[in-house]
Structures are given as structure tokens and as C-alpha cells.
Amino acid sequence: xxxxxxxxxxxxxxxxxxxxxxxxxxxxxxxxxxxxxxxxxxxxxxxxxxxxxxxxxxxxxxxxxxxxxxxxxxxxxxxxxxxxxxxxxxxxxxxxxxxxxxxxxxxxxxxxxxxxxxxxxxxxxxxxxxxxxxxxxxxxxxxxxxxxxxxxxxxxxxxxxxxxxxxxxxxxxxxxxxxxxxxxxxxxxxxxxxx
Amino acid sequence: xxxxxxxxxxxxxxxxxxxxxxxxxxxxxxxxxxxxxxxxxxxxxxxxxxxxxxxxxxxxxxxxxxxxxxxxxxxxxxxxxxxxxxxxxxxxxxxxxxxxxxxxxxxxxxxxxxxxxxxxxxxxxxxxxxxxxxxxxxxxxxxxxxxxxxxxxxxxxxxxxxxxxxxxxxxxxxxxxxxxxxxxxxxxxxxxxxx
DNA sequence: CATGTATTAATACCAGGTACTAAATCAGTA
DNA sequence: TACTGATTTAGTACCTGGTATTAATACATG
Numbered sequence: 001x002x003x004x005x006x007x008x009x010x011x012x013x014x015x016x017x018x019x020x021x022x023x024x025x026x027x028x029x030x031x032x033x034x035x036x037x038x039x040x041x042x043x044x045x046x047x048x049x050x051x052x053x054x055x056x057x058x059x060x061x062x063x064x065x066x067x068x069x070x071x072x073x074x075x076x077x078x079x080x081x082x083x084x085x086x087x088x089x090x091x092x093x094x095x096x097x098x099x100x101x102x103x104x105x106x107x108x109x110x111x112x113x114x115x116x117x118x119x120x121x122x123x124x125x126x127x128x129x130x131x132x133x134x135x136x137x138x139x140x141x142x143x144x145x146x147x148x149x150x151x152x153x154x155x156x157x158x159x160x161x162x163x164x165x166x167x168x169x170x171x172x173x174x175x176x177x178x179x180x181x182x183x184x185x186x187x188x189x190x191x192x193x194x195x
Numbered sequence: 196x197x198x199x200x201x202x203x204x205x206x207x208x209x210x211x212x213x214x215x216x217x218x219x220x221x222x223x224x225x226x227x228x229x230x231x232x233x234x235x236x237x238x239x240x241x242x243x244x245x246x247x248x249x250x251x252x253x254x255x256x257x258x259x260x261x262x263x264x265x266x267x268x269x270x271x272x273x274x275x276x277x278x279x280x281x282x283x284x285x286x287x288x289x290x291x292x293x294x295x296x297x298x299x300x301x302x303x304x305x306x307x308x309x310x311x312x313x314x315x316x317x318x319x320x321x322x323x324x325x326x327x328x329x330x331x332x333x334x335x336x337x338x339x340x341x342x343x344x345x346x347x348x349x350x351x352x353x354x355x356x357x358x359x360x361x362x363x364x365x366x367x368x369x370x371x372x373x374x375x376x377x378x379x380x381x382x383x384x385x386x387x388x389x390x
Numbered sequence: 391c392a393t394g395t396a397t398t399a400a401t402a403c404c405a406g407g408t409a410c411t412a413a414a415t416c417a418g419t420a
Numbered sequence: 421t422a423c424t425g426a427t428t429t430a431g432t433a434c435c436t437g438g439t440a441t442t443a444a445t446a447c448a449t450g
Binding site: 133182 | 215216246249250252253254269293295296298300301302305306309310313320322323324325326327329330333377
């Protein structure tokens with residue numbers, strides 16, 4: 001006996017979830033029905049065509065990857081005086097927040113502040129050594145976070161940087177970052193060579 | 196005078212990098228040349244057609260996004276005892292490191308630890324209140340970071356969570372996170388309603 | 391002016407569809 | 421058994437965003 005319509009549609013839905021790259025033709029073969037039936041099913045299930053599915057995926061991922069990964073720095077550094085102070089702006093977008101409550105994940109605010117603190121160091125390469133941070137109130141979707149960083153102490157290769165992040169003038173995040181310049185000989189990767 | 200071929204191709208290349216979703220038609224308009232010229236240019240430049248570009252993006256970024264962004268959590272949480280302890284594993288990939296020295300950005304290790312600390316809280320929604328962290332030695336491309344989190348203090352809605360991240364048994368990151376459960380009435384977004 | 395490069399035009403074809411109409415097949419019921 | 425409605429299949433026209441190929445045209449330059 002053939003599969004019922006309901007059952008087939010359930011399977012189709014699942015199959016497209018598992019592999020969004022399936023064409024109707026492939027799907028028709030798998031279900032042993034005609035291609036038209038598959039198309040009617042997609043219509044009823046509100047599943048868009050292959051190209052649209054792929055495009056959607058690419059679009060989403062594109063934005064997110066761009067905004068979070070490709071950049072070395074999180075947030076726009078709009079002002080920078082090396083070894084002295086700097087300002088960074090970050091608008092909270094949907095890829096920064098918890099889906100359930102639209103609140104920015106902690107590490108996003110941290111990342112903005114950390115990126116800024118590291119950028120302040122007048123050196124080829126700088127790393128964060130330690131930090132003390134406080135999340136004073138949650139940042140929400142759409143809000144614009146402005147982080148101000150100031151170098152408090154300067155000692156050879158170590159800097160103490162204070163960062164305060166505000167939304168509409170209200171402090172939402174505060175942190176003290178101890179950042180250090182990386183010496184060239186420390187740069188050598190774990191697997192020796194290079195020098 | 197019209198643009199030279201070289202100059203046009205340079206621009207086309209850049210334009211497709213900036214926006215892979217451009218059709219040849221759009222590009223032809225922008226460059227004020229025929230669509231055929233654009234196609235010849237793509238051929239010479241080895242740029243594939245729109246659908247192929249999009250498909251590639253969708254395929255590649257599918258995994259990456261899965262591993263970093265779509266999830267609410269950074270790192271694989273392999274063990275979790277609510278309100279008690281947990282373990283998370285994160286392999287340092289190229290999207291986590293500074294291009295110049297292959298060292299993981301500080302906020303990546305922080306994000307792993309923070310995600311884990313927040314996940315520990317036995318509540319619908321939890322946020323980080325504050326943290327003190329130390330980056331003991333840099334984590335490099337390819338290394339596997341194993342974060343162990345333990346709840347040290349439990350006080351009503353606030354928890355103190357200690358996280359130690361190790362690579363091959365060596366501590367690379369250490370942090371104390373003060374995490375709190377979010378009450379329902381604090382959940383309401385800035386723009387009222389919902390309830 | 392001829393020659394070569396660059397550009398444009400025109401045509402046939404492709405995948406993977408949408409939209410629509412119509413026919414065929416079932417399944418259940420009066 | 422015949423009718424009815426749902427389901428399935430078929431067929432056609434059309435769409436986008438191309439490829440592939442051939443041919444014509446424009447432009448510069450020796």
C-alpha cells in the first residue's frame with residue numbers, strides 16, 4: 001500500500017530540514033510519486049523552492065559571519081589614541097542576542113571591550129592577560145553600545161585599560177583589562193621553527 | 196573616457212567580493228557595459244555564476260555557523276549537571292584566531308567559559324553579572340580547549356561558577372563568573388507589552 | 391587601411407522551478 | 421453500482437539567471 005498523504009508530507013518536511021539542497025526531482029524519486037505531487041506538497045507545507053532555500057541560508061550566514069567572524073575586531077573603533085584611549089560602537093543585532101529574550105549574550109559586550117582594549121596597545125601584537133568585568137544591565141536587540149576605553153597604568157609591556165560601555169549614556173558594562181604586548185620571541189608557535 | 200578593461204575587472208572582482216548576490220545584469224548596469232562583457236569578465240576572472248556562488252556560501256557556512264553562531268552556546272557542552280558542574284570542548288579553528296599569529300582571540304575563550312557558566316544555571320534564562328578572568332597562556336589554532344566549570348557558591352538567584360580551561364592538561368584560562376537567574380518580570384523588553 | 395582587441399548582439403539551450411488547466415485514479419458513500 | 425470529492429499525474433507556457441557559441445561591430449594603433 002502506498003504511503004498516506006499526511007505521512008508523505010511529514011517525511012518530505014523532515015527530508016528538506018535534513019538536506020535543504022534536495023531538488024524536487026530527487027524528492028520525487030525518493031517518495032516514488034510524481035514531481036508535481038512534490039510541488040503541491042511543498043506548496044501546502046509552505047516550503048520554498050531550492051534556490052530560495054539556498055539563498056536564504058547564504059544570506060543569513062553571510063551577515064552573521066561578516067559581523068562576528070571575519071572581522072578581527074568586534075565593534076566599530078571610531079576613535080583611537082594608541083596607549084591612551086579609544087571609542088568603539090556596536091549595535092546589538094539579532095546574531096548577538098539570545099533568541100528567547102533578545103538580550104545580548106555576555107561575551108558580545110566582553111568581545112567589544114576586549115577588542116578595543118587590545119587595539120589600544122601600541123604594538124604589533126597584544127593579548128589580554130586578565131580582566132575583571134561587570135555586566136550592569138542587559139543590552140537588548142537594537143541598542144547601540146558605546147565603549148570608552150582609557151589606559152590607566154602603563155608599565156613596560158603591560159597596560160591596564162578601563163572600559164566603560166554605555167547605552168544612551170547609561171553604563172551597561174564595565175571592565176578592567178590587563179593587556180600586554182607580545183614579544184617577538186613569544187610569538188613562535190608551539191611547533192617550533194620560524195625565526 | 197570609459198574605464199579600462201583592467202580597471203573594470205578590478206572593480207568587478209571587488210564588487211563580487213563585497214556582494215556575492217549581485218547578478219550580471221545589476222553589475223552590467225553599474226559598470227555601464229553590456230551583460231555579455233560582464234560574463235566574459237567573470238570567465239576571465241574565474242568567478243562563477245550567481246547560483247554557484249550562493250550555493251557555495253550556503254554549503255560552507257552551514258557548518259561554520261552551526262558551530263559558532265546559530266547555537267546559543269560556544270563550544271560543545273559534553274557534560275552538564277545543572278547547578279553543579281559542566282564540561283565544554285572547543286577546538287580552536289581559523290575563525291577564532293588572529294590572522295597574524297594564529298592565537299585565539301581572548302573573547303573566544305571567554306565566550307566558551309561564559310556560555311558554559313550560563314548553561315549551568317538551572318533556569319529558563321540566566322545572565323552573567325560579573326567575572327574575573329585570567330588568560331594564562333595563549334591558545335593556538337588547532338588546539339582543543341576543555342573547560343571545566345564548577346558551582347562554588349549558590350545563593351538564591353545568584354551563582355558563583357569557577358571555570359578552568361585546559362589544553363593538554365595545561366591551564367590556559369581561568370575565570371570566576373557570577374551568574375544570575377533572570378526573573379520573569381525582568382524579562383520584559385524595553386518596549387513594554389508582552390504578558 | 392588593415393589588424394587585433396574589446397565589446398555587443400543574437401540565438402539555442404539548461405536547471406529548477408511557478409502557475410495554471412485538465413485528465414486520470416482512488417476511496418468512500420448514498 | 422454509480423456518483424462525488426480528494427488526490428495524483430500530466431502537460432503547457434513562462435520565469436530567472438545563467439552557459440555556449442557564433443557573428444557583427446567599435447576602437448585603437450601600427
